[in-house]
Amino acid sequence: MEIVVDSSFQKLITVESVPNDSVVGRTITQLIGRISIPGYGKLETDFLTQFMPAAAFDTVGVDRLDSLVLYLNYNADSFTGDSLAPMQLSVFPLEKQLKSPIYSSIDPADYYNAQGMPVALKSYNASYLGLPDSLIKLGYKAIRVKLPDEMADRFFQKYKEDPSTFSSPSRFAQFFPGLYVKTSYGSGCVVNVQNSVMNLHYTKTTVINDKDSTYVAAQTLMAVTPEISTGNHIKLEVDPMIQSEIAAGKVYLVAPAGLNVLMHFPTRQIVADFEQAVGDGGSTIQGLINSLILHVPLKEIANNSYGLEPPQFLLFVRKSELQKFFEEKELTDNIRSFYAKYDSNTRSYSFTGLRTFLNDVIEKKRQGTEITDADEEIVLVPVSVYSETVSSGSSYYYYSYSEQEVVTDIVPYISAPSIALIDADNIKLQLTYSRQTKK
Template identity: 30%
Template structure:
């Protein structure tokens, strides 16, 4: 640990400009002549942990996106993704009164990006759910990546539809893709499916009055999964059920006898259930877990970095002072391993990391919280410094100091009790680009970080103020 005296007046002003919510731990005394500012450095220890060490059910995957495919990587083994989705029906929906028939139906999977081999041959299968899922939060296991889809469809039944595809469809011109911004896997559904939809509508139009009625009486949903091939993972942003209908309109003679055709879309939206199931091979992370010289991040449902701060040591030194800034940086190394340079499909780099207490992870995502820079913190990847920097941890540490002062010490000690974790996340923004939500990063990303149980210790830079007491 290194302590150095800083010039009080100018540095204190700089400190306050850095963090406008400076957190007081000790109380300033009324008869102080000046406030002295100091800095101190501590060391944090890090190690790699599996996400399943936090929750054996995997990660909370209630998102607006779906993932599909299978890929084997030399560093991280085999990974696969499939999903269940329901289809929303707008309130008060009706078909045209003169509808003659639903001619055909298709399920469209729209994606702007993917990971892996663009031309790897894959086969997707669509199964019809036979059990409606109530998206009311009463069964939280539905939203985790290890849910069992066989509870909701008959795996012995014939598939509703199958389709061979590649991530890049050479049959679709680049000009069309540039116009829409999407690649598409369009899966034709059988004539019997269209007929059943029409039959349900003719039976009772109230089945289509809202999403709940539609899901419980017409279409419980789809289970979409790959059955052959590997080499790519699709990052699906939109899912549409397209119904092509025939109906009559008034002709020039005034009679309703002219036949026209149109397509009616039904979307999978965040008002209905959609959740991705993810699997990694059993020995996927053996190499990374055995590496004690670094730590790792791997998404999805892979590896996290656990961070332990020397809280008891810090409290002994700073427990009566005011913490103005506590910062720590995590440096990303160039490659994940020696295999990385040989892999033709480089994984992405996690762009955002969430830092929070390990004990609060499940609650954070289940309750759809966003970071508050008080107990949870967000850092973005800097390609300039190859690092992620958190600079306002004084707020969390001051809170922990308060707990240490007033509560009984946990059996495992404060350092262990308040272990932190780094979690790769995706951000949701509003029209002004303000971050309004976070979710787990479910794309294929990875990073190797400086640190590890036997590796370099990470520096925690603390700036604090201490009043000088007049005699």
């Protein structure tokens, strides 16, 4: 048995930056703000969202509805830019239900009255200055937006009249399509909102020890969850300096909704050379692919005063299958699609499991499906990968316990401004295979 390591194919790889200005925005992450970053571009973000209603409201003994508040919660470090930059957002009710899938290029004017007045305005900044220590220790902050009292009364009365309206997201969306939260003033900061809820504050009377007791209370009426439709409206103007460098041959990744990398992957040549090496007569009678590894390094970016990081993950998928991947909420199957995590120590991404991609192509070729251009047009796309820990235990004479990280969602990367410069001259592609010879 002979082990062959072949790195000759990397010279056939070519890469280029391609626009990625209309991504599927299926994520509960919501970006709000406006910022201009030298060496990156101008980014403006807002969002449209439906809400998951609470199945039950507390209505017994409620004397007065005090306020309805939209809380946009974010972590201490979940913003880009100047935390003291004065910003303002405005809130508009949607007038019709959001269509799915929602793309970042969505026109909000299709869903709200652009000539109408907002139902709420809120000035804010991302800083923790002025917050009490008790809130700072929690590690998150909320942009608190008071909504009209009429809206609070409308929800409350509707629940008392017809609780079934709140029984499912689809039924509730017919009654209340959602909100459009728009950046209306300011520049210099973009906030990544991880959790959005709408809370009702009210005064309630109850009987305690045969005496009436009045107190204030609050309940969550609705929230943004993975089950409902929500989308980020993103406008990114890539810095002219980046555009000129791309025209000169450099290759950039920019997110969110900026630039992907289109790669010519030499699938035909790899398969042809492998099949010739292991099955074209002579003394060779058998071959097995051991591994196919793609290593994508990055270069330092000179003009990066904001310290923007590369995307945490890259998706490897055929260009022809990209939109389907996100629209149908697929996960990587490690046959037709893969992801790699950014390694900050080596400043690179490594796709180590591409052996199965090649085996799949070879098997289909043997069954009569020829390799096409689509098999050689690969896109590298910035994504966020979400996972959860799954525990399992078993016993048979003894007890065993294990935990495993299971990927639950892969979505286009929209968490924060991000940029990477591909070191195109040093991309590595290494094929390792075994072949057996007859003596």
